[in-house]
Amino acid sequence: MLIGIMSDTHDNLPAISKAIEVFNNAGVDLVLHAGDYIAPFVKKEFSKLNAPLKGVFGNNDGEREGLKNTIGVKDEILEIDADGLRIIVLHGTDEKIVEAFVKSQLYDVVIRGHTHKYEIRETGRSIVLNPGEVCGYVSGIKSVAFLDTRKREIKIIDLESGEPLGFMSL
Template structure:
């Protein structure tokens, strides 16, 4: 299974759209967003992903009430876990946590095969024993080019995928 991992999109519509389209082209089957999506108006762009989406809030949570309500009404495509998430996919036990410090503790616990985080806006893929600690970097494109991570659970390989230079909101190539 291929899992796309996003984080820190911070309301940048064009980069999120571009990342979803790229994840679909890469045949990702599951998408995880590690927080700081921020506004409910970003959710329709996540719904364009071809498979299920799992998301958490982060430290820039936006309107929690609207996000939770719209995710619940998204025909089951988007599961919003609140502040932290736990799921199983392709027999991998997965935790989603926004903060790297807490994610590292979860990864070191031995309870998970994959722990995804964000917040630092810095790409990191590190094995802690049997657990992969994965930070996809930022989709915002503020401190670095916008990227996400693509994990192949068949062999545990991770690729950092660039979604291109930061785009204007009226980019016609999307």
């Protein structure tokens, strides 16, 4: 399964559109969003995805009812099993909670957002993945990630150049 991963879209419609184009061109089977969509009007862009979208709320998602009704966001934590990989998705506002999930070693991949900085790091048997920010507002880098569950690979790419920013084999 090829999973597209994004976070911190912050209503940047052109950047969201670019991320969706990249995911659709890659033929992803699923898209995971680690929070901070912001407002329900982003549904118009997300409806262009060729794959299902699952995600969690972020700390800036104020219109939660609207996001529930339009995009289907329901929780702050999402657990997924994909080709034998145990994955957890959270926004990551509280670093202690992120690190508790990592230290638990219950998950193969811990996906988080919030910091707007892309990252792949290994701690024990868990990989922490932050795809960075789609919006580009904080770091100036618009990025997304891919998790290939069959090849057991993670890569982060720059949305504007298409260049790789990070890579790890599981």
